[in-house]
Amino acid sequence: MISTWSEWKRYPRPGRGENIEAPISPGLYEVRYTGTGALHSFEAVDNVAQALALLQTGTKSWFGRRDARAQADLEYRTCATSTKADAKAAAERMIGRRETYMSGGAL
Secondary structure (H helix, E strand, C coil): CECCCCCCEECCCCCCCCCCCCCCCCEEEEEEECCCCCEEEEEEECCHHHHHHHCCCCCECCCCCECHHHCCCEEEEEEEECCHHHHHHHHHHHHHHHHHHHCCCCC
16 A cells, blocks of 8 residues: 655755654655755655665765765755555556656657
């Protein structure tokens, strides 16, 4: 069973005490650049909250530290599912629809 997508939320920025609001269950997440809407990442996972928390969103300096100034302005949305298999099936359907649209088949 698949639920609906959440609203878009601003991705937390380091050092601001912001939290990720996401299900602690299998599902999908999509992260995009706020300014352009370009896709940053999309995945079907076992634990949506954990996957978003571990997502690499910034650049690292030469010394291995994250450069807070280079943090991209991102937003995310989530969709909970009953199982990871349901999440993968939903992701495959979405990817198929995007490919059809981009190839002009949805005109």
